[in-house]
Amino acid sequence: MSGAALKAEGLEAGYGPLQILFGIDMEVGPGEHVLVFGPNGAGKSTLIKALFGLVAPTAGRVTLDGQEVTGRAPEGMVARGMAYVPQVSNVFASMTVTENLEIGGARLSRARREARIAEMIELFPVLGERRRQAAGTLSGGERQMLALARALIPEPSVLLLDEPSAGVAPKLVAQIFELVSGLRRTGVSVLMIEQNARQALAHVDRGYVLEGGQVRLSDTAHALRENAEIGQLYLGG
Amino acid sequence: MILVQTLVYGLALGGVIAVSAVGLTLAYGVTRFINFAFGEFLTLGAFLCLLFAQIGLGLPVAGLLAVAAVGVIGVGVARAFYTPLMNRGLLPLLVTSVGVAFVVQNLVRMIAGSNPIRFPVPLMRPIEIGGVFVPREQLVILGVALAAMLAVHLLLSFTMLGKKMRAVADDPALARVSGISSRRVLDATWFVSALIGGLGGILLAITQITLAPQMGWHFLLVVFAAVLLGGIGSPYGAMIGGLLIGLAMELGATYVAANYSYAFAFVVLIAVLILRPRGLMGGRG
Numbered sequence: 001m002s003g004a005a006l007k008a009e010g011l012e013a014g015y016g017p018l019q020i021l022f023g024i025d026m027e028v029g030p031g032e033h034v035l036v037f038g039p040n041g042a043g044k045s046t047l048i049k050a051l052f053g054l055v056a057p058t059a060g061r062v063t064l065d066g067q068e069v070t071g072r073a074p075e076g077m078v079a080r081g082m083a084y085v086p087q088v089s090n091v092f093a094s095m096t097v098t099e100n101l102e103i104g105g106a107r108l109s110r111a112r113r114e115a116r117i118a119e120m121i122e123l124f125p126v127l128g129e130r131r132r133q134a135a136g137t138l139s140g141g142e143r144q145m146l147a148l149a150r151a152l153i154p155e156p157s158v159l160l161l162d163e164p165s166a167g168v169a170p171k172l173v174a175q176i177f178e179l180v181s182g183l184r185r186t187g188v189s190v191l192m193i194e195q196n197a198r199q200a201l202a203h204v205d206r207g208y209v210l211e212g213g214q215v216r217l218s219d220t221a222h223a224l225r226e227n228a229e230i231g232q233l234y235l236g237g
Numbered sequence: 238m239i240l241v242q243t244l245v246y247g248l249a250l251g252g253v254i255a256v257s258a259v260g261l262t263l264a265y266g267v268t269r270f271i272n273f274a275f276g277e278f279l280t281l282g283a284f285l286c287l288l289f290a291q292i293g294l295g296l297p298v299a300g301l302l303a304v305a306a307v308g309v310i311g312v313g314v315a316r317a318f319y320t321p322l323m324n325r326g327l328l329p330l331l332v333t334s335v336g337v338a339f340v341v342q343n344l345v346r347m348i349a350g351s352n353p354i355r356f357p358v359p360l361m362r363p364i365e366i367g368g369v370f371v372p373r374e375q376l377v378i379l380g381v382a383l384a385a386m387l388a389v390h391l392l393l394s395f396t397m398l399g400k401k402m403r404a405v406a407d408d409p410a411l412a413r414v415s416g417i418s419s420r421r422v423l424d425a426t427w428f429v430s431a432l433i434g435g436l437g438g439i440l441l442a443i444t445q446i447t448l449a450p451q452m453g454w455h456f457l458l459v460v461f462a463a464v465l466l467g468g469i470g471s472p473y474g475a476m477i478g479g480l481l482i483g484l485a486m487e488l489g490a491t492y493v494a495a496n497y498s499y500a501f502a503f504v505v506l507i508a509v510l511i512l513r514p515r516g517l518m519g520g521r522g
């Protein structure tokens with residue numbers, strides 16, 4: 001697929017002398033939802049950070065819609081159509097819901113920003129009801145919606161999600177994955193890393209198994225769920 | 238009668254403190270470090286205003302030029318001395334800012350001399366309100382201070398720049414991944430912080446009548462008290478804190494002992510912090 005929305009080739013990264021990623025090759029097609037999973041310490045977080053420019057890659061390339069973006073600063077990534085939702089503290093707690101959304105659209109013209117905010121409220125009606133509320137007073141699920149909406153305001157082509165179900169009440173986890181699935185309507189490509197891999201796999205198209213900083217296996221979500229060995233090793237039996 | 242006069246003086250002084258405190262706390266909120274050279278922005282504001290007035294400009298024009306100039310100087314100081322140290326932890330920044338304070342203070346002393354200089358406030362007849370004579374310049378100070386605080390409020394609540402500043406203050410990492418260019422927000426913050434400091438300095442010069450190179454450095458303590466009282470990093474807390482400290486200082490000076498007005502600022506501060514350790518508006522520690 002030369003038309004990949006996001007592509008990593010031979011990506012290596014780490015922290016100082018500690019190398020974490022060893023030559024990652026992966027891609028996300030336009031509108032495709034992809035899960036990266038694997039044991040703790042496999043390098044999932046580092047991968048998502050290296051893709052977004054939060055950790056500088058030491059080798060390899062990252063391309064976004066065919067444009068090389070390797071090692072750009074996050075604000076440059078956002079400007080070029082990548083968005084990132086961090087795992088925790090992903091809303092501006094002291095600011096209102098509307099203000100959070102405005103920050104997401106800080107680069108857009110005023111008219112465009114307001115139009116996008118209206119579209120996001122259509123996508124997540126509960127945010128409309130909470131418009132004037134400080135984001136810090138929202139429930140866990142509402143916060144995730146706000147974080148997703150904020151990231152989607154500039155109409156990114158690729159959305160990176162760092163453990164979207166982390167810190168959410170267990171009964172809400174399914175709801176979060178439904179929300180992410182619902183983003184298919186917007187056409188955005190999604191790359192997500194998750195601890196709750198078994199549940200997350202039910203909502204994505206493809207998956208990559210990461211171990212020791214390398215891609216161990218990649219397949220369709222369906223095949224990965226059917227794979228007994230993968231189930232035992234990485235999906236908790 | 239004395240009470241009313243004291244209250245007017247207290248509010249005017251409180252306005253001066255509040256304006257200055259807003260400038261200091263804004264920069265703290267966004268950068269997370271206390272700029273010990275902030276007092277020098279006050280000094281520079283006052284001396285530049287004096288300079289512009291001496292070359293024949295009217296006081297309001299001289300004041301506007303001076304605050305704009307201090308804003309630009311603030312960005313220059315931050316880019317030259319603070320930004321390069323931003324990732325080295327707080328201590329180098331604190332020590333550097335103290336160093337900047339002394340350098341600026343001594344530059345001012347070198348150029349203007351160390352004798353106190355009279356600030357050219359035109360003589361104004363006090364106005365009489367219900368049998369009490371209220372000096373007009375105190376009312377002007379209070380009015381300008383309130384207008385400046387209103388302007389800061391409008392900036393923070395209704396402009397994209399103000400919202401970006403609040404976003405960076407709320408969560409710098411999240412602001413960065415949301416696509417906010419922290420460099421531009423930092424520049425804007427330093428500009429606004431220094432500009433407000435310059436304005437505070439001019440107002441201080443009017444209340445004190447005389448200028449001295451160390452005026453801002455000395456006043457910084459009281460400004461700190463207001464910032465801490467309101468809750469560090471909270472602009473609205475700084476406004477309230479400033480007004481309360483000003484009132485406490487004037488009331489204390491009038492009714493208890495005139496030489497200890499600075500002490501009253503800290504009595505109020507300590508009392509409030511015992512009850513509310515994070516300040517009135519519960520800022521971050």
